[in-house]
Amino acid sequence: MMLRRGQMGDVSALARIHRAAFDHPWSESDFSTYLASDFVWVSGEPIAGFLLIRAVGDEAEILTLAVDPAHRRAGHAVALLDAAKQDLAKTDVSRLFLEVAADNLPALALYERQGFLPIGMRKGYYRRDAGPNMDAKLFSCALPAAH
Structure with a gap:
């Protein structure tokens, strides 16, 4: 791959x-902004x-993860x-956070298999x-220390 x-x-x-994956998708302009400043x-x-x-500093947040429905x-x-996670582990980032809709069972299962632990709810x-x-479930995952 x-x-x-x-x-x-x-x-x-x-x-x-993003349009195919979410109810309230981001625009091309939004993605231009993200590509200029984020991973x-x-x-x-x-x-x-x-x-x-x-x-930011020693923490990172997944803002979005999307896969085209035809390729899931x-x-x-x-x-x-x-x-x-491998790339971030080469930096000062030690913890990765995310939030996911409480009814998004495939995403919840994915993140739990990937070592994310629940830390709260919005x-x-x-x-x-x-x-x-x-509701949004909040998760966190520790990353290996940078070398």
Whole structure:
């Protein structure tokens, strides 16, 4: 599986995949901003999935992870998480955080298999077009110390 860092030319693909994966997708402009300042890894050629992380000091947060529905369950999310954790472990980042909708069972299972531990909950965090807002589960994962 081909993995690489995201580039400005990926903006349209990232926005398209995010639209297919989330109720409230980010725009191409949003992705341009993220690509200029944050860590982005992409998987596949053409791009099948991506992972966006913001690092500040010794902590980093997964802002979003999305895989095109046509390419799910093919290992893209695992490969992206593994690559990001390996790259971040070479920096001063010692802990990786994320939040995920409490009803997103595939994502919850993925993160737990990847060593993330639950650390909290945000009530009604995710706005839903139909039905009540959904809670966000918060997770954290320790990264190996930088060498």
